[in-house]
Amino acid sequence: MASELTLSVNGAKHVASAALDTPLLYVLRNDLKLSGPRLGCGLAQCGACAVLVDGKEVRSCIVPVSSAVGKHVITIEGLPAVWAAQKGLNEAEAASTLHPVQQAWIDEQVPQCGYCQSGMMIAAAELLARNPNPTVAHIKDAFPNTPPSPHLCRSGTYAAIIDAVQRAARAMSV
Amino acid sequence: MTSKMVTPALTRRGFVNIGGALFVSLAIPPGLRVKAAESPTSLDPAMLASWLEIRSDNTILMRTGRTETGTGMSAFYAQTAAEELNVRPEAIALILGDTDKTPDGGYSAGFLFGATNIRKVAAYTYQALLGLAAAKLGVPASGLTVTDGVVSGGGTSISYGQLVQGQHLDLKIPVSGKPVTIDPSQDTGVAGLDGFVVTGDPPMKAMSQYTVIGTSYPVPGIPGKVTGKTQWSCDVTLPGMLYAAMVRPATLGSALISAGALDKKRFPTAEVVKKGNLVAVVSPNGWEAVSAARSVAAGTKWTSWSGLPGSENLTKTLREYQWGEPGESKGNAADVIAALASAPKTISATYEQPYVRHAPLGPYVAVADVRGDGSVTVWTHSAHSQALRAQIANTLGTPEEKVVVRWLEHAGQYGRTTFGGDGAEGDAVILSQLTGKPVRVQWTLQEDLAWSTVSPAWVADLKAAFDANGRLIAVHSASFSPHMFDARLLGAILAGMPCTTSKTHGWVATEWPLRQDSEPAGTGLRKAESWRGIGNRWAARQYYAHAGTAPAELRAGIVDQRGGGIGGRRRNPIPHRPYHRPAADRHTQRHREGGGMGTAALSARRRAPYRDSAGDRPRREHHRPQQRLLGGHRRGRSYSRDGRRAGD
Numbered sequence: 001m002a003s004e005l006t007l008s009v010n011g012a013k014h015v016a017s018a019a020l021d022t023p024l025l026y027v028l029r030n031d032l033k034l035s036g037p038r039l040g041c042g043l044a045q046c047g048a049c050a051v052l053v054d055g056k057e058v059r060s061c062i063v064p065v066s067s068a069v070g071k072h073v074i075t076i077e078g079l080p081a082v083w084a085a086q087k088g089l090n091e092a093e094a095a096s097t098l099h100p101v102q103q104a105w106i107d108e109q110v111p112q113c114g115y116c117q118s119g120m121m122i123a124a125a126e127l128l129a130r131n132p133n134p135t136v137a138h139i140k141d142a143f144p145n146t147p148p149s150p151h152l153c154r155s156g157t158y159a160a161i162i163d164a165v166q167r168a169a170r171a172m173s174v
Numbered sequence: 175m176t177s178k179m180v181t182p183a184l185t186r187r188g189f190v191n192i193g194g195a196l197f198v199s200l201a202i203p204p205g206l207r208v209k210a211a212e213s214p215t216s217l218d219p220a221m222l223a224s225w226l227e228i229r230s231d232n233t234i235l236m237r238t239g240r241t242e243t244g245t246g247m248s249a250f251y252a253q254t255a256a257e258e259l260n261v262r263p264e265a266i267a268l269i270l271g272d273t274d275k276t277p278d279g280g281y282s283a284g285f286l287f288g289a290t291n292i293r294k295v296a297a298y299t300y301q302a303l304l305g306l307a308a309a310k311l312g313v314p315a316s317g318l319t320v321t322d323g324v325v326s327g328g329g330t331s332i333s334y335g336q337l338v339q340g341q342h343l344d345l346k347i348p349v350s351g352k353p354v355t356i357d358p359s360q361d362t363g364v365a366g367l368d369g370f371v372v373t374g375d376p377p378m379k380a381m382s383q384y385t386v387i388g389t390s391y392p393v394p395g396i397p398g399k400v401t402g403k404t405q406w407s408c409d410v411t412l413p414g415m416l417y418a419a420m421v422r423p424a425t426l427g428s429a430l431i432s433a434g435a436l437d438k439k440r441f442p443t444a445e446v447v448k449k450g451n452l453v454a455v456v457s458p459n460g461w462e463a464v465s466a467a468r469s470v471a472a473g474t475k476w477t478s479w480s481g482l483p484g485s486e487n488l489t490k491t492l493r494e495y496q497w498g499e500p501g502e503s504k505g506n507a508a509d510v511i512a513a514l515a516s517a518p519k520t521i522s523a524t525y526e527q528p529y530v531r532h533a534p535l536g537p538y539v540a541v542a543d544v545r546g547d548g549s550v551t552v553w554t555h556s557a558h559s560q561a562l563r564a565q566i567a568n569t570l571g572t573p574e575e576k577v578v579v580r581w582l583e584h585a586g587q588y589g590r591t592t593f594g595g596d597g598a599e600g601d602a603v604i605l606s607q608l609t610g611k612p613v614r615v616q617w618t619l620q621e622d623l624a625w626s627t628v629s630p631a632w633v634a635d636l637k638a639a640f641d642a643n644g645r646l647i648a649v650h651s652a653s654f655s656p657h658m659f660d661a662r663l664l665g666a667i668l669a670g671m672p673c674t675t676s677k678t679h680g681w682v683a684t685e686w687p688l689r690q691d692s693e694p695a696g697t698g699l700r701k702a703e704s705w706r707g708i709g710n711r712w713a714a715r716q717y718y719a720h721a722g723t724a725p726a727e728l729r730a731g732i733v734d735q736r737g738g739g740i741g742g743r744r745r746n747p748i749p750h751r752p753y754h755r756p757a758a759d760r761h762t763q764r765h766r767e768g769g770g771m772g773t774a775a776l777s778a779r780r781r782a783p784y785r786d787s788a789g790d791r792p793r794r795e796h797h798r799p800q801q802r803l804l805g806g807h808r809r810g811r812s813y814s815r816d817g818r819r820a821g822d
Binding site: 018019021022023029030033036038046111113115116153 | 586619
């Protein structure tokens, strides 16, 4: 049975009507029309659906929406605002500035098909928030080991991801 | 309306002789016509505007029925057209894959082949533009130069946009080929998979003249993907749309006995929809459809079926199949068999591969809107929109003119939708027809891994003969495999509706014997290919092992897998290295110095890499033992410096 749930997503309050066991992914995509997180395995084993909940990566395909009530959910659509707030950018600057992770993903031309890359960027943002200057070893460890399960890319963009995380780290340290 | 011929600048290169008339109309164009007799809904491929439009603001719209497959093709197509037109690729926007907005250009695989249409269309257009500019500027075409879409000559210049302003460049494009049609005589069940091919020989740039290809051009779609603004095929929603979750049969051959009950208290908006063995649960709420389908599936009864041999019996089953004469045979089999019988040294091996799933990260998804007036619109990520359209029209019994397929990006599919079938589209159109509403079907990954098409299993038997001097004198390879892919729409099969032919009759046996005593040792390997080159790779490796080293010719990098030759010799041949069988390492768990050799051929690229390893660290600490990877590579050019980064 559906319940009225108030969610904080990308800095805005949303009221959604959903059964309490509805995976967060379904509410984000179908109700809030946020297409960044995507369905991959549906088992929390690939990372395509990853979002940040109170700064921690979760796999939204298995996390019930009820568990996100009262917490702050960030998708890739909300990453620029996170960075703008962190850097104290004014409105005009914020409107034209991407999160350094996203900018690095563009500069390094990371995506091939790109289906998994929302989750990859979420993982990168979380990594850089707790480790501003990760080594290659840290990055290699973070994507398969730190999140709930490995982030998978069937196009094999892993080398580009390492370069992009390092590029983002440099940009964020300036 | 023809008002001006621009052939003088063209006839010297002869491309008018292929039958295409080149002219410029000063009339307002009648719009993109549909050539009903040959191409029911795709754009007329003989019209330039179906491929390319130059706008007065100096931007260019390029159309191709092919699609982005997640490999950067969208950037490469723009670069290809820009190169021949002498414009910046940033000036080019692309429309990909929509059957009502593009010409049928075939399936989306093999970029170099697929880009030929675009390249030729751009080259024809460039010559037409030169003719226009020559007339406008009063300067012979030979005295004109073009930079970034601006034509200069005689001390003045004019942009492409200014050239075409107020008129229509009505260039006839010569094409051959036919649109995709359902054809039971084909192994794939469809004919015309290559679509229309632009013919003729327009003047095109030599590689040495390239200024765009090989330079940096970021893939245009990446910023949208990185910021969440791209609309993917999984993002399509329509007013009144139902979400569908499928209840699949217990086995491949099971028939429905009864669908499980739907608990309307738990799932008040859900409905069970059935047709034959096609069972689904639909709901305006996506999660309710999924959870209700799980509940219904638990109570659904299917007949038992055990028609598959099981993985453990797969090879045995393939060998027991009555193959008959080889579907493909090359070389003189009798001669090779005689050489094998009389040679002082022979070796043999058998290779087996199970069925391999393509397994994209994102499972199939599709949206369909089948309306009461008979019109059908499908949103897909198929690699062949036109073939999919033909398949859907065939299943629904609808004229192709009534079916529109719109393409959007999705997870890379790795070639599995090349024939236009397979996927969620069949489910979606049938469910939309049954419910009278737009329906979105999202397969689960488990469903995808169980029900999507596969690369076939195969077995290959290989034999090689050596003479007394250790020279390879004969190779015999025989491969047995069911045909590649199954293009049928799963929904149509389950619903008992018309679908393309089963391909069980299209199993393939190949026999490629080789006997080339006259060729230098080693080079003869190049034609010993069987299924996916396994014969060649095996023969090269065994030759290496048998002789104790790669022959000089192989080390010089001249071996080729498909007879074309990589061309040229390495300036510094790979040094002699002894071969070591991997089995020797199992006892010591340590690496030994040595080398290995293999070949690979992908599309137009041909490589003969030579791997050289050295070291003695335990394997667990050394995941990449090769220290050098040397290779012969057919000379080519990287399309984009940016596209080369990802996946390196």
